[in-house]
Amino acid sequence: MEESYLVSARKYRPSTFGSVVGQKALTATLKNSIATDRLAHAYLFCGSRGVGKTSCARIFAKTINCQHRTPDGDPCNECDSCRDFNEGRSLNIIELDAASNNGVEDIRNLVDQVQVPPTTGRYRVFIIDEVHMLSTAAFNAFLKTLEEPPSYVIFILATTEKHKIIPTILSRCQIYDFNRITIQDMIDHLQYVAGQEGITAETAALNVIARKADGAMRDALSIFDQVAASSRGTITYQSTIENLNVLDYEYYTRLVDAFLASNVQESLLIYKEIRDKGFDSQFFVNGLAGHFRDLMVAKDPQTICLLEASDDVRSTMAQQAKKCTPQFLYKAMELCNNADLNYRVATNKQFLVELTLIQLCQLLSPSPTNSGDGEGQLKKIEPVSAPSAAPAPQQQASTPVAKPAPPVAVNPQPSAAPTVAKEPISHAVHPAPAPKTFAKVAPLGSMRSISELNDISIHGNRKKTEQAEANQAGVKRNEPFTDEDFAKAWNEYAASIPTEKIVANAMITCKPKRVAEGHYSVRALSLLQQRQLEEARPAILRFIADKIKNDNLSLDVDIIESEDEAPPSTWRTAKVLDRMKTDNPYLDTFIAEFGLKPD
Ligand SMILES: [Zn+2]
Structure with a gap:
C-alpha cells in the first residue's frame, strides 16, 4: 500500500470533541447532552467559516451512534459504527450542501431519505451546510419535516449567516454559536x-x-x-x-519606536524597506493604523482581550503601548486615517506616506513652543486645553497638538500662515535656510508690557491705574498676551464648533494677522466665508477674550482680492511642511538627502 499524501486540513480533522480547536465550552455542552441522552431533533450551528461547525456535526453524528462511548462522552473510534464513519462509509450521516443544492427538488430528495430508518446504529443525522442559502420554496418544503421528524432522525443545520435564517426555523432548533478561534x-x-x-x-x-x-x-x-x-x-x-509575503507587526513595532524617538531617517528607511519588499503603500498605511489601534487596546488590561495575537505578541505590544500616551495614539491614528483618505487623490503617493511618517515623528519631538525639553508637545500642551470644556476629547487631542497635525488641522502660529500662503509652493521643499516665516513669528510672539499694550490699544489709551480700577469693577480685562495665545484661542474656538462647518473651516484655513496691538485682521477666501466670519465675530472675540483675559480686542474680516492671491491647492501641505521645518531644522537636510519632491 503506498501512502498517499494527505493535506493537514484533512489529516488533522478532529475525530473527537476533545480535539476540536477553540470550542471547549460548546463541545462540553454537546457531550453532556449526549451523555444524559437529552438530544434535540434539530440543531443550528452558527459561526464564521473554518471554526469547526461541520467537524462538530460529524463528531456528533459519530458519537450518538458509537457502541462504546468513552467515559467523558467522546466516540471510541474503534467500534464498527465509528470505523464506518471515519472511512466515510456510514449510511447514518447524510450531508447536503445548500449552497449548491438549494432548490425544492433537493429538499424533496432529502425528505424522502428521512423516511428510511437506520439499518445499523440508532440515529441518522442529516447535516445541511450553509442552510441560509436554501430558497424560500425549499425552506417551506423542509419546514414540516423539521417540525416532526421520525424519532431516529436528527438535523444539524450549519450557517455562517445566522441573521438570514427565518424565525420559523430558528424557533425549531437548539442553537449553538461557535467562537472565532483565537x-x-x-x-x-x-x-x-x-x-x-x-x-x-x-x-x-x-x-x-x-x-x-x-x-x-x-x-x-x-x-x-x-x-x-x-x-x-x-x-x-x-x-x-x-x-x-506578510507585513508583520515587527515592522510596525520598529516604526513606532522611530516615531517615539522622533527619528525621521529611521522611519523613512523602514518605509523604503517595506516598499522594496513589494508591499503596497496604502496597504502599509492601513496596517500601521491597525497597529496603533492594537497598541491602544494593549494599553489597558481591560481591552487587551480585543487584541488578536499570541501571548508573546501581546506582551510585546503591551510593553510598547506603555511608552505611548493615549493622545499620541489618537493623533497617530488620525494621521494614518488622513493619509488613507487622501491616498487615492494624491498625485505623489510615496510623498504623501513619507510626509505622514514625518508628521508621526513630529508628534513627540521637541519644538520652539515646548522649549525643546523633549517632553513632547502633547504633554506640554495638554494641561492648557484641559480647562476649556468645549472641545470633545478627540478635538482636545488634535487642537492643542496643532503643530504636527494633518494638512487640514489648525495652526497655532497665526502670523506664519498667511505669509506662507502667498509664497510659491516650491519654497516648501527647497532646502531653504531658516524659513522666513519663523523669523517673522519670533518678534511677534514675544511678550509685551502691559503699558505698551495699553498705549496701543485701539480701544483707547488707558493708564495702568485706570485699567486696574476698571478691572475691579469687572469691566475690561487687559492681561498681556502673545500672538500665540491669540492663535491658540482662535484654534480652540474653531475646534469647539464642529457643526458650524463654514466658520470652523474658515478659521482653520484663514489665520488672523496682527495689525496693531489687540487688533487683528483675517482674510477670507470667499464672500461666503467673509460673511460667516463677520457674523461669528462677536462670539469669536468673546471666546478669545475669556481665554486670554483681555477685552481690548478687535478683528477685521476682509476678503482676498484676486484669484492670484488665493492659496494654491498644495498650500496646506506646504504650510505643514514649513511648520515642521521650523520645528526641526534638520528636515531640509533629509528632504535634500532623500530627494523628496512634493509632486
Ligand atoms: Zn465507537
Whole structure:
C-alpha cells in the first residue's frame, strides 16, 4: 500500500470533541447532552467559516451512534459504527450542501431519505451546510419535516449567516454559536500538528500563519502546509513572512519606536524597506493604523482581550503601548486615517506616506513652543486645553497638538500662515535656510508690557491705574498676551464648533494677522466665508477674550482680492511642511538627502 499524501486540513480533522480547536465550552455542552441522552431533533450551528461547525456535526453524528462511548462522552473510534464513519462509509450521516443544492427538488430528495430508518446504529443525522442559502420554496418544503421528524432522525443545520435564517426555523432548533478561534488556540494546534509531522516551527512563525488565517482553522492548516512544503523541516519566522509575503507587526513595532524617538531617517528607511519588499503603500498605511489601534487596546488590561495575537505578541505590544500616551495614539491614528483618505487623490503617493511618517515623528519631538525639553508637545500642551470644556476629547487631542497635525488641522502660529500662503509652493521643499516665516513669528510672539499694550490699544489709551480700577469693577480685562495665545484661542474656538462647518473651516484655513496691538485682521477666501466670519465675530472675540483675559480686542474680516492671491491647492501641505521645518531644522537636510519632491 503506498501512502498517499494527505493535506493537514484533512489529516488533522478532529475525530473527537476533545480535539476540536477553540470550542471547549460548546463541545462540553454537546457531550453532556449526549451523555444524559437529552438530544434535540434539530440543531443550528452558527459561526464564521473554518471554526469547526461541520467537524462538530460529524463528531456528533459519530458519537450518538458509537457502541462504546468513552467515559467523558467522546466516540471510541474503534467500534464498527465509528470505523464506518471515519472511512466515510456510514449510511447514518447524510450531508447536503445548500449552497449548491438549494432548490425544492433537493429538499424533496432529502425528505424522502428521512423516511428510511437506520439499518445499523440508532440515529441518522442529516447535516445541511450553509442552510441560509436554501430558497424560500425549499425552506417551506423542509419546514414540516423539521417540525416532526421520525424519532431516529436528527438535523444539524450549519450557517455562517445566522441573521438570514427565518424565525420559523430558528424557533425549531437548539442553537449553538461557535467562537472565532483565537490566535493562541491556533498556534497551539499548529504546534501540535508540526510535532506530529516532525517539523520544528518557531512560535513567531505560527503566529504569522494564524493571523493570516483570520480565525479559520482549515485555512491555517492549508497555509501551514504551504509554508512547510518549502521549509525542509524547520519553519522559521523569516521564511514564513517571506513565503507568505506578510507585513508583520515587527515592522510596525520598529516604526513606532522611530516615531517615539522622533527619528525621521529611521522611519523613512523602514518605509523604503517595506516598499522594496513589494508591499503596497496604502496597504502599509492601513496596517500601521491597525497597529496603533492594537497598541491602544494593549494599553489597558481591560481591552487587551480585543487584541488578536499570541501571548508573546501581546506582551510585546503591551510593553510598547506603555511608552505611548493615549493622545499620541489618537493623533497617530488620525494621521494614518488622513493619509488613507487622501491616498487615492494624491498625485505623489510615496510623498504623501513619507510626509505622514514625518508628521508621526513630529508628534513627540521637541519644538520652539515646548522649549525643546523633549517632553513632547502633547504633554506640554495638554494641561492648557484641559480647562476649556468645549472641545470633545478627540478635538482636545488634535487642537492643542496643532503643530504636527494633518494638512487640514489648525495652526497655532497665526502670523506664519498667511505669509506662507502667498509664497510659491516650491519654497516648501527647497532646502531653504531658516524659513522666513519663523523669523517673522519670533518678534511677534514675544511678550509685551502691559503699558505698551495699553498705549496701543485701539480701544483707547488707558493708564495702568485706570485699567486696574476698571478691572475691579469687572469691566475690561487687559492681561498681556502673545500672538500665540491669540492663535491658540482662535484654534480652540474653531475646534469647539464642529457643526458650524463654514466658520470652523474658515478659521482653520484663514489665520488672523496682527495689525496693531489687540487688533487683528483675517482674510477670507470667499464672500461666503467673509460673511460667516463677520457674523461669528462677536462670539469669536468673546471666546478669545475669556481665554486670554483681555477685552481690548478687535478683528477685521476682509476678503482676498484676486484669484492670484488665493492659496494654491498644495498650500496646506506646504504650510505643514514649513511648520515642521521650523520645528526641526534638520528636515531640509533629509528632504535634500532623500530627494523628496512634493509632486
Ligand atoms: Zn465507537
